Structure formats: structure tokens, C-alpha cells
Amino acid sequence: MGHPVPTSQPTPWGRARGAALGLVLVTVTAGALLGGCQQGQQRQQQGETRRQEQALQAAATAQRRDLDALVERCQAGQAELVTAAAALSAAEAALAGLEQRRYSPLPRPPAPDPAVLQRYSISDQELELERHQQALQAWEQEERGRRSRWREEQRQERQRLQARLQRQRQALSAANPAVLSPAPEAKLNREALAAFRSCKRETLASLGS
Secondary structure, eight states: OOOEEEEEEOOHHHHHHHHHHHHHHHHHHHHHHHHHHHHHHHHHHHHHHHHHHHHHHHHHHHHHHHHHHHHHHHHTTTHHHHHHHHHHHHHHHHHHEEEEEOOOOOOOOOOOOHHHHSSSHEEEEEEHHHHHHHHHHHHHHHHHHHHHHHHHHHHHHHHHHHHHHHHHHHHHHHHHHGOOOOOOTTBBBBHHHHHHHHHHHHHHHHHHH
16 A cells, blocks of 8 residues: 655745735735725816816806907997986986975065154054054965965976986986996996996906906
């Protein structure tokens, strides 16, 4: 009967060497995976950065294009705007002037001088006082009618000026609505008017800032 052939058994050194090789392989594999992941993240970040830069460039281009169009419209309507703004300012001034007016009554009849009355007889004093009373009543009656006519004239003039003001606001809004403050006041915006009068790029650009 033959003797069994002995099989080779790994030595402790061989086992340690195999474990080391396995560890190296795992480390290399993990490093490759980690490196690939980091590269993917970098490419993703770079792509996002490029998209943001492209979006900013597109926005800046659109803003320049809009500003160019605004300057062209400003220059085209500049003369009409200046004329309409001047007419509106005149209408506002006229209405403000009307509101500042005050009624001026006629002079009141002066009362008799007591020192003079003392030199009159009793009957003459009574006659003088009666004349003054009649003059005072006539003055009061005339003043009531005069004040009433003045108020009516003021009312009609106010209506006329308000209608004129409304027409001028509509004309200015048609020329350029940006130079009017929001309704219901709809008054002239001096800052916007100055910008649209000059039609300078930097001045027009500052309106939206």
C-alpha cells in the first residue's frame, strides 16, 4: 500500500502575504471608487457653475437689450413728454392757485363817530343812527349776493380746472405713464420726468433700482 502524498499547507508567511494583498486590493478598489465619486461630484459642481454663469450672462444680456429699447422709446417720445409734462404742471399750478383764493368783502359802512353825534340834537342823532342802520342792512344784503356769486364762480372754475387737469394727466399718461405717481393722486413724478427728459442710460437704469 502506497503512502499518501502530502498536500502543501500555506505557511504563516503565505497567509500573511495573502491577507496583505487582499487589503491592498480592497484599498485600491475603494480608492478608485472614491476617486470616481469625487470626480463625478466635481463634474456636477462644474456643470452647475456653468449653468449659473450662463443664466447670469443671459439675464445681463436681456437687461441690456431692455435698456436699449427703453432709451430708444425715450428718445422717440421725448418732445411729446416734455410738452405734456409742462401742460400738466400748469394745470396743477392753476388749480392750486384757485384753492388759495379768499373772498374779499366790500368795506363795511363805518359807524357814526360818537364825538360827532354828541354835537347833534337828539332827533339828528336818531336820524344819523337810522341812516347807518339802513346802510348796514344794504351792505349785508349786497354782500350775501356778492359772496354767493363768488362761490358759484369758484365752483365753476374749479370744475373747469379739474377737467383740464384730468385731460393733461391722460395726455401725459399716453406719452409716458412712468412719470405719473400711482392713482388716485396721479401727480407728476419729478425724478422720473428728469430721467425721461435726459434719456441717459445710467439715469433710466437707476429708476428700476
